[in-house]
Amino acid sequence: MSSSPAARSKAGAASRSTAGVVTWLDERLGIGALTKKQLRKVFPDHWSFMLGEIALWSFVILLLTGTFLSFWFKPSMAEVEYMGSYANLRGLHMSEAYASTLDLSFDVRGGLLMRQMHHWSANLFLASMTIHMLRVFFTGAFRKPRELNWMIGLALLMLGIIEGFAGYSLPDDLLSGTGLRIAQGLMLSIPVVGSYISFFVFGGEFPGDDFIPRLYTVHVLLVPGILLALITAHMLLLVYHKHTQFPGPGRTNNNVVGFPLMPVYMAKAGGFFFIVFGVTALMGGLLQINPIWMYGPYNPAEVTAGSQPDWYMGWLEGGLRIMPNWETNLWGYTLSWNVLIPGVLLLGVLFALLAFYPFIERWITGDDREHHLLERPRNAPTRTAFGVAGMTAYALLWIAGGNDILAYEFGLSLNAITYVMRVAIFVVPVLAFIITRRWCLSLQRHDREVVLHGYETGVIVRSPDGSYAEIHRPINPVRAYELTMHEQHTPVELPAAHDANGVPAPAQGKERLRSRLSHFWYADDVSKPTKEELEAAAHHATNGSHALEDGHGPASGNGAHLGIETSGIVGGQDFGLEQKPKAP
Amino acid sequence: MVRKLSTRRRHPLAGFVVLLFALVVAGGLYSAFRPAVADESGKSDAQLIAEGRQLYEVGCASCHGLNAEGIITKRGKNLGPPLIGVGAAAVDFQVSTGRMPMARPDTQAPEKPRTYDEGEVARLAAYIASLGPGPAIPDPEYYDVSEATDEEIARGGEFFRTNCTACHNFAGVGGALPEGRYAPSLHGVEPIHIYEAMLTGPQQMPVFSDEVLTPKQKRGVIAYIKTLEDQTAYGGLELGSRGPVGEGLWGWTFGIGALVLAAVWIANNGVRAERKKP
Numbered sequence: 001m002s003s004s005p006a007a008r009s010k011a012g013a014a015s016r017s018t019a020g021v022v023t024w025l026d027e028r029l030g031i032g033a034l035t036k037k038q039l040r041k042v043f044p045d046h047w048s049f050m051l052g053e054i055a056l057w058s059f060v061i062l063l064l065t066g067t068f069l070s071f072w073f074k075p076s077m078a079e080v081e082y083m084g085s086y087a088n089l090r091g092l093h094m095s096e097a098y099a100s101t102l103d104l105s106f107d108v109r110g111g112l113l114m115r116q117m118h119h120w121s122a123n124l125f126l127a128s129m130t131i132h133m134l135r136v137f138f139t140g141a142f143r144k145p146r147e148l149n150w151m152i153g154l155a156l157l158m159l160g161i162i163e164g165f166a167g168y169s170l171p172d173d174l175l176s177g178t179g180l181r182i183a184q185g186l187m188l189s190i191p192v193v194g195s196y197i198s199f200f201v202f203g204g205e206f207p208g209d210d211f212i213p214r215l216y217t218v219h220v221l222l223v224p225g226i227l228l229a230l231i232t233a234h235m236l237l238l239v240y241h242k243h244t245q246f247p248g249p250g251r252t253n254n255n256v257v258g259f260p261l262m263p264v265y266m267a268k269a270g271g272f273f274f275i276v277f278g279v280t281a282l283m284g285g286l287l288q289i290n291p292i293w294m295y296g297p298y299n300p301a302e303v304t305a306g307s308q309p310d311w312y313m314g315w316l317e318g319g320l321r322i323m324p325n326w327e328t329n330l331w332g333y334t335l336s337w338n339v340l341i342p343g344v345l346l347l348g349v350l351f352a353l354l355a356f357y358p359f360i361e362r363w364i365t366g367d368d369r370e371h372h373l374l375e376r377p378r379n380a381p382t383r384t385a386f387g388v389a390g391m392t393a394y395a396l397l398w399i400a401g402g403n404d405i406l407a408y409e410f411g412l413s414l415n416a417i418t419y420v421m422r423v424a425i426f427v428v429p430v431l432a433f434i435i436t437r438r439w440c441l442s443l444q445r446h447d448r449e450v451v452l453h454g455y456e457t458g459v460i461v462r463s464p465d466g467s468y469a470e471i472h473r474p475i476n477p478v479r480a481y482e483l484t485m486h487e488q489h490t491p492v493e494l495p496a497a498h499d500a501n502g503v504p505a506p507a508q509g510k511e512r513l514r515s516r517l518s519h520f521w522y523a524d525d526v527s528k529p530t531k532e533e534l535e536a537a538a539h540h541a542t543n544g545s546h547a548l549e550d551g552h553g554p555a556s557g558n559g560a561h562l563g564i565e566t567s568g569i570v571g572g573q574d575f576g577l578e579q580k581p582k583a584p
Numbered sequence: 585m586v587r588k589l590s591t592r593r594r595h596p597l598a599g600f601v602v603l604l605f606a607l608v609v610a611g612g613l614y615s616a617f618r619p620a621v622a623d624e625s626g627k628s629d630a631q632l633i634a635e636g637r638q639l640y641e642v643g644c645a646s647c648h649g650l651n652a653e654g655i656i657t658k659r660g661k662n663l664g665p666p667l668i669g670v671g672a673a674a675v676d677f678q679v680s681t682g683r684m685p686m687a688r689p690d691t692q693a694p695e696k697p698r699t700y701d702e703g704e705v706a707r708l709a710a711y712i713a714s715l716g717p718g719p720a721i722p723d724p725e726y727y728d729v730s731e732a733t734d735e736e737i738a739r740g741g742e743f744f745r746t747n748c749t750a751c752h753n754f755a756g757v758g759g760a761l762p763e764g765r766y767a768p769s770l771h772g773v774e775p776i777h778i779y780e781a782m783l784t785g786p787q788q789m790p791v792f793s794d795e796v797l798t799p800k801q802k803r804g805v806i807a808y809i810k811t812l813e814d815q816t817a818y819g820g821l822e823l824g825s826r827g828p829v830g831e832g833l834w835g836w837t838f839g840i841g842a843l844v845l846a847a848v849w850i851a852n853n854g855v856r857a858e859r860k861k862p
Contacts, residue, residue, distance in 0.1 A: 047844070047851035054843050087734045088741050088811060105818070116819055123835035124843070131840065174745065174754070175827065268850050275846045283839055288819030289831050294754050294812075296745045304749035304827075305759025305767065311832025402829040407760035414760050 043265050044245035044258035048135045053269060054128035057276035058121050059231065065118040066220065072108050074100040075170065075216030077209040086293050094172075094297035097212050101171040101292055117284030122164045124280060126312045129157050137357075137387050139374040141244045143367070147358040149237040154355050156230050159223055161312050166219040168290060168310055172212055175290070177298025178307045180207065182320070182343075189339035207300065247373045247485045249478055254372070308402060315394050318401030319346045322421045353390075364517045366492040378447070379486045381440035382521045385433045392432040396425050437524075444526035447483045450475055452529050452537040474541065488528050492518035629710060636711030639704055643685050652715055663689070670784065671718020672709035677780035679705045681773075683787075691764045692787055719783045726799050727775040732807035740804025743797060748805065751788075755825035756812050761788055771813050775806045 026032040043049070076096040082089050084099070085106040104111040133153060136142055142150035165183070169176040184206045187198045203210030242256050251257045259265065283289075295304065309317050319342030326337040361383065362368065377384040399406065400421040407414040454472035461469050475483075494515040498504055529537070592598060641650065647664030649655050654666030667674075678684040679700050683693040700708065709721060732740075745754070751767035753759045758769040765788050770778065782802050785791030792802070823830040 045851050047848040050847040050851060051844070054840075054847070088738055088808065088815075091735055091738050092742060112819060120835065120839065123831065124839045127836055127840045128843065131844075174749075272846065272850055275850075276843060279839060279842050279846070283834075286820040287831075287834055287838075288817060288822050290828075291819055291822075291825075293818070294825070296741065296754070299745070302745045302749065304745070304754040305751055306753050306827035306829070308828045310828045311835065314829070314832060404760040405826050405829045407764070408758060408766055411764070413764035414762050416764075 038239070039260070039262035041239065041261040042256045042258045043243050043261065044251075044256060046246060048139075049243065050272060051128055051135055052132040053272055054276055055125055055132055056231065056235075057273045058125035058128060058280070059227065060273065061121045061277055061280050062118060062125060063224070065114045065121060066224075068114045069104060069111075069118055070220055072100060072104045072111065073097070073170070073216075075213045076100075077172070077212050089293065089296065092297065095212070097170060097172040098292070098297045101173070105293060113281075113284050116287070116289050117280050119168070119289045120283040120287070121280050122167055123289075123310060123312075124276075126157070126160050126164055129153075129160055130312075133157060133354075134387070134391070138377045138384060139244070139246075140371065140380055140383065141374055142358045143371040144358075144362065145370050146237075146241055146244075147362075149234060149241065150358055151355055152230055152234050152237070154351065156227060156234065158351060159227055159230070163219060163223040163227065164310055164312055166215050166223065169215055170212060170219060171290075171292050172298050173290075173292035174295040174298050174302055174304060175292075175307060177207065177300070178303055179309050179313075180211070181300070182309075182317075185339055186343040189336040189343060191335055191340070207298070242372065244372055244374050246376075247482060249481050251373065253370070256372075306405060308405075311398075314401040315397035316343060316347060316401075318397035318399065318403075318421070319343065321403055322397075322400045322418050322425065324422070364492075364514060364521055365489070366514070366518065375486060378440040378443040379525075381437045381444070381525065384440050385437035388436040389429040389433040393425060393429045396421060396428060400425075441524055441526060448526055448529055451480050451483050452533060454541070472541075474538075484528050486528070489522040489525055491515065491522045629714075632707050632710040633714045636707035636709070636714075639700070639708055640711050643699070644708070647686075647689075652712065667712050667715065669716035669718045670712060672713040672721045673719040673780040674784040674786065675709040675712045676705060676721045677777050677784060677786055679708060681777055692766065695768060719780075722776065722779050722783070722799075724776075726803060727779040727806055729775055729803060729807035729810055732803065736800075736804045737807045737811055740801070740806070740808035743801050744805050744808045747792065747797070753825070754827075755822075756809050757825045770809050773809075775810065778806050778809060779803075 022032075074096045078096045079093050080096050080099050082092055082094055082099050082102060084090070084103050086102055089102065101115075104115055106112070136150065136153070165179070169180050169183075184198050184202065187201065188194045190197060198206065201211070201214075202208045203214070243258070245251050245256060245258070248257075296302070308314060320339065323338050323342045326341075328335040328337065377387075400418070403414055403417045403421070406412060407417055454474040457471045457473050459471045461471055463469065474480075492515050494508075494511060495505055497508065640648075640652070644652075644664075644667075647655060648667050649664065652667040655663040657663050678693070680698055680702075682696040682698040685699060686693045687696070698705075712718075713720065744756075748756070748770075751759055751761060752770055753767075756770035759767050761767060767788070779802055781789060782792040782797065782805070783794075797805070823834055
């Protein structure tokens with residue numbers, strides 16, 4: 001069909017007319033020269049490099065659906081009588097914000113779909129930012145020169161959380177009011193200034209009439225504006241730094257191996273937008289989210305079982321739920337540790353730790369070089385272990401945040417979950433750290449084993465004297481290269497206590513701490529096979545067959561021993577079959 | 585017709601059809617000729633109470649005491665509370681929903697298939713009611729919500745959110761209470777039992793006496809619960825109606841799961857696709 005001359009000339013005409021438009025624009029705007037370099041920008045291919053893209057496209061969807069919602073939503077606390085389509089609430093008095101959200105859901109064509117897409121998209125936005133951050137963390141992509149971009153990303157995550165919270169607080173339904181009450185509680189718990197902050201933010205007593213309109217401005221103008229600016233900065237820095245890549249043949253710290261933005265990544269990224277949009281639309285259409293008509297209008301006298309924030313605030317909720325009820329009374333003022341510690345300090349500690357992590361690691365390891373090659377998590381065991389410990393703590397707080405749902409669904413005691421979590425939050429992350437670190441080191445050992453002795457073929461050979469051995473075959477050179485090209489880290493050594501003239505070196509304390517931490521960080525790393533070891537292994541592999549033919553292997557059939565001894569003995573498929581068993 | 589039947593009599597399914605037919609006939613004959621249910625109305629109250637007491641002594645006295653005075657264990661725990669003055673409504677609720685008799689001592693009596701039939705429940709209720717004054721089994725006019733107006737339902741929803749959602753959840757699907765106790769789901773519960781529960785406050789539930797919630801308001805609450813049961817799920821799958829926890833779970837599993845799979849697919853296809861050589 002495409003070979004018919006008519007079709008060909010038609011396609012030619014189309015491409016000529018497209019070219020004409022582009023040329024016309026280029027002659028007037030000069031974009032060709034401007035974008036020529038950027039359009040040839042190379043990106044490496046890996047699925048995990050596309051996680052941040054989910055967040056980007058979710059943000060676009062949020063802007064589109066949010067604009068739609070803003071056409072009908074009325075951010076007002078004025079009391080109205082609801083007379084819309086939803087019979088169960090008709091005739092009740094409620095705020096205009098809640099009534100307009102009901103109208104959006106039931107009386108605006110496509111309104112409920114847009115509302116649900118907006119909400120699902122927000123959930124996906126934050127979830128994809130989170131997994132993107134985890135990818136960056138576990139592969140070491142935050143290292144120099146990308147520390148600032150890491151911090152920008154963190155700011156995006158933090159603002160995203162605030163934006164999400166503001167979003168689900170706007171409809172003024174029962175759940176959003178309950179959430180706002182908790183937020184006000186956090187404000188009040190701040191010593192000395194807490195009550196002033198609360199009165200300032202809410203324009204008087206909670207809940208008041210001012211807050212929803214104020215929150216609306218924050219939600220549709222302030223935070224999205226900052227998000228947009230930071231996303232731009234994030235991506236400009238990405239272009240400036242160039243994308244990191246996993247090590248492999250031909251990939252060095254000084255190049256980027258991949259395909260150009262135009263046309264390959266334009267197509268891939270453009271296509272991915274439609275996939276993200278499609279999944280979001282599917283969820284918005286099929287899965288109910290935030291059914292505000294079920295919650296009812298906010299009334300401070302009401303609360304519902306299953307009052308939880310959206311998932312990204314769930315860990316803070318968990319902290320609040322498992323915190324013992326500690327309070328101190330000082331000169332007639334109450335210090336609410338029970339809210340201050342899990343609500344305010346926990347949030348601050350997590351984000352401070354995350355923000356400064358690149359600098360902490362850099363100081364400990366003394367590594368001041370630029371890194372454009374990613375590390376496999378196993379090759380940075382201590383970092384990976386810290387990451388997993390952090391994820392574990394986060395997950396435990398999540399579980400604690402849903403303790404009533406868990407108790408109900410699994411027939412557990414609410415109190416038991418709380419008590420277990422109070423201990424687990426201190427113990428389990430430490431266990432996770434130890435296990436992960438050992439696990440990584442074992443994987444390193446395994447890599448070394450595979451490089452030196454080849455992979456296990458699953459073929460078992462019985463030697464003439466009756467012992468068994470598994471045949472190992474050498475791995476292919478590309479794989480071997482990938483497994484051996486990571487850096488061999490060395491701990492920072494303590495500078496000599498005395499210089500050549502016997503003068504004691506000044507200020508040893510900090511250096512000693514650093515050296516000790518650095519040893520903790522790296523000292524257990526399994527060393528990569530050296531050239532000599534590789535050659536010895538290769539030599540051994542070619543000569544190994546003698547061991548079997550001579551019958552010198554242990555007669556008892558020590559498979560583990562033999563497995564290494566005879567690794568890769570037989571090159572062809574005719575292994576061992578032609579050997580005649582020796583008479584006993 | 586006969587020819588048709590005779591040709592198919594060796595069909596593999598013929599045996600089943602005959603069996604089914606025989607069962608239907610036997611069942612039909614039984615239901616047509618079985619003895620009529622004993623008529624309760626003819627019995628005097630005293631008779632009902634006496635029979636109820638007999639049932640009570642067999643099924644209930646081991647925990648509630650021979651005279652329904654309750655049993656306190658040596659440790660001061662309440663094995664079974666006194667039943668004097670709880671009224672017929674409490675008996676009807678607990679026994680008709682299968683909560684009583686309990687299968688074993690537990691933090692809470694779960695709903696289960698009932699042990700006593702209606703006549704037996706009536707006897708037990710009559711016996712307990714005879715011990716002291718208490719709320720009676722309500723007449724249908726109190727809980728019949730078939731003709732509830734929209735306004736009544738909307739008001740009932742307001743009372744439901746104020747008084748019930750804190751434990752039973754906004755959609756009435758239940759929620760957890762301390763120490764392994766729970767507020768059960770309200771879906772599928774008979775209106776009379778909801779009414780009796782409000783009136784008598786079984787287990788953890790507070791009593792909503794007629795001074796707190798008037799009978800009319802109670803009926804509104806029941807009507808609202810019934811509309812929740814029948815209501816269209818406007819937003820799609822309800823994900824258990826447990827609020828944001830379920831939503832987060834779906835967002836992370838279905839949403840992020842699907843998108844990560846898509847990312848893997850995109851990254852593995854296109855110009856750089858390296859097909860494994862055979």
